[in-house]
Amino acid sequence: MTVRRLLAGMFTIAFAIPFLTLLAAVPRQTGQTAQPAPPVPLEKLKLPPGFRISVFAEGVASARQMAMGAKGTVFVGSRAARRVYALVDRNGDRKADDVKVIADGLTQPSGIAFREGSLYVAAVTRILRYDDIENRLDAPPDPVVVYDKIPAAQGHTWKYLGFGPDGLLYVPVGAPCNICERLDEPQFATILRMKPDGTNVEVFARGVRNTVGFDWHPVTRELWFTDNGRDGLGDDVPNDELNVAPAPGLHFGFPYCHQGNVQDPEFGDRKPCSETTPPAQFMGPHVAAIGMRFYTGTMFPPEYRNAMFIAQHGSWNRSEPIGYRVMVAKVDGRKVTSLEPFLDGFLHGIRGTPTARGATGDAYARPSDVMMMPDGSLLISDDQGGRIFRVSYGR
Numbered sequence: 001m002t003v004r005r006l007l008a009g010m011f012t013i014a015f016a017i018p019f020l021t022l023l024a025a026v027p028r029q030t031g032q033t034a035q036p037a038p039p040v041p042l043e044k045l046k047l048p049p050g051f052r053i054s055v056f057a058e059g060v061a062s063a064r065q066m067a068m069g070a071k072g073t074v075f076v077g078s079r080a081a082r083r084v085y086a087l088v089d090r091n092g093d094r095k096a097d098d099v100k101v102i103a104d105g106l107t108q109p110s111g112i113a114f115r116e117g118s119l120y121v122a123a124v125t126r127i128l129r130y131d132d133i134e135n136r137l138d139a140p141p142d143p144v145v146v147y148d149k150i151p152a153a154q155g156h157t158w159k160y161l162g163f164g165p166d167g168l169l170y171v172p173v174g175a176p177c178n179i180c181e182r183l184d185e186p187q188f189a190t191i192l193r194m195k196p197d198g199t200n201v202e203v204f205a206r207g208v209r210n211t212v213g214f215d216w217h218p219v220t221r222e223l224w225f226t227d228n229g230r231d232g233l234g235d236d237v238p239n240d241e242l243n244v245a246p247a248p249g250l251h252f253g254f255p256y257c258h259q260g261n262v263q264d265p266e267f268g269d270r271k272p273c274s275e276t277t278p279p280a281q282f283m284g285p286h287v288a289a290i291g292m293r294f295y296t297g298t299m300f301p302p303e304y305r306n307a308m309f310i311a312q313h314g315s316w317n318r319s320e321p322i323g324y325r326v327m328v329a330k331v332d333g334r335k336v337t338s339l340e341p342f343l344d345g346f347l348h349g350i351r352g353t354p355t356a357r358g359a360t361g362d363a364y365a366r367p368s369d370v371m372m373m374p375d376g377s378l379l380i381s382d383d384q385g386g387r388i389f390r391v392s393y394g395r
Helices: 003-027
Strands: 051-057 063-068 074-078 084-088 098-101 112-113 120-122 124-131 143-149 169-173 190-194 204-206 214-216 223-227 241-245 282-285 289-294 310-312 324-331 335-343 347-351 360-363 367-372 378-382 387-393
Touching: 063 310, 063 378, 063 387, 074 112, 074 120, 098 124, 120 282, 190 223, 223 289, 282 310, 282 335, 310 367, 310 378, 324 367
Parallel strands: 063 112, 063 367, 214 289
Antiparallel strands: 051 387, 063 074, 074 084, 084 098, 112 120, 120 124, 124 143, 169 190, 190 204, 214 223, 223 241, 241 282, 289 310, 310 324, 324 335, 347 360, 367 378, 378 387
16 A cells, blocks of 8 residues: 555544544534524414514424423424423523434324323324423423324324313314225224323224314313315315313214215215214314314403414415414304404415416414413414414503
């Protein structure tokens, strides 16, 4: 070997070692893009008088369901990013100072819930539990498997989690298709519930195509949930649904009946709409109504007490895109008395050329979940830009 080659080899090694060390030190960006999300013109967004919007956190790729820890930590699940985040506001300025990744490499860990110091995470076929998590944000524990018998399939696999007033854990199992009848697997198109340790699993509701948003009314303690309607019947049919389940054992129509009054052209002859539970409210066709919560705080004006906020993720295959906003619904018992936009202005055009398959909205953000903070403000997750917005009222 010549002296020149020897020196060249030594130079290559000397350069490569620190370069590889630098690469190893860079956090793994699973499911994230290298470019930051473009800014959102907050001044163009529409809210009722007296309300303000700000950015609570950024860098939360594919942000989905949120959950509040006992010590004020905001946990966020994700879909494409395969991560679960912990957002910490250390100085109380209403903005997250740290965005920590507490779990990585999971399959669509969009659904999360917090209970007695533990964070529950739904990752398609499994429900995991991270114990004492708020005291271990910098060194998260290995998860405990709570339940691992959720059927696997393509389709609506991502989840939403919540603990009901009965102390049971509720988890939906979406339909593995746009439209189908899967009598071989009775857990598809249902909402399950179980004890916190994963035992005593039972079907609470059937005929639910794809809910990724539910909550219990603060007074009646009845379960309300959104449900996304099937595709392929046109721009205006069927509506997404807002449903109420006052008791277990109800059937909400899928795949036989849609929006309570539209028989499915393929499966409708197998169960009439009269044998299913109709929705409490039409949400609009293909708006993708997903995350929802009842408001129990005192920051907002009194007329918002016990109203529900609903994130509309936005249509993906409608010739004229709709949704891409947050709605507010007010109810009296099981009757919806009003439904109107609360936060609007994210949608500002059409991406691409409308085709027979439809068009996607060109939007600043796609709301995916809502959650009330202890001070009564409202957080809104955006899985398009990886942001968490905060809506407050007054000064």
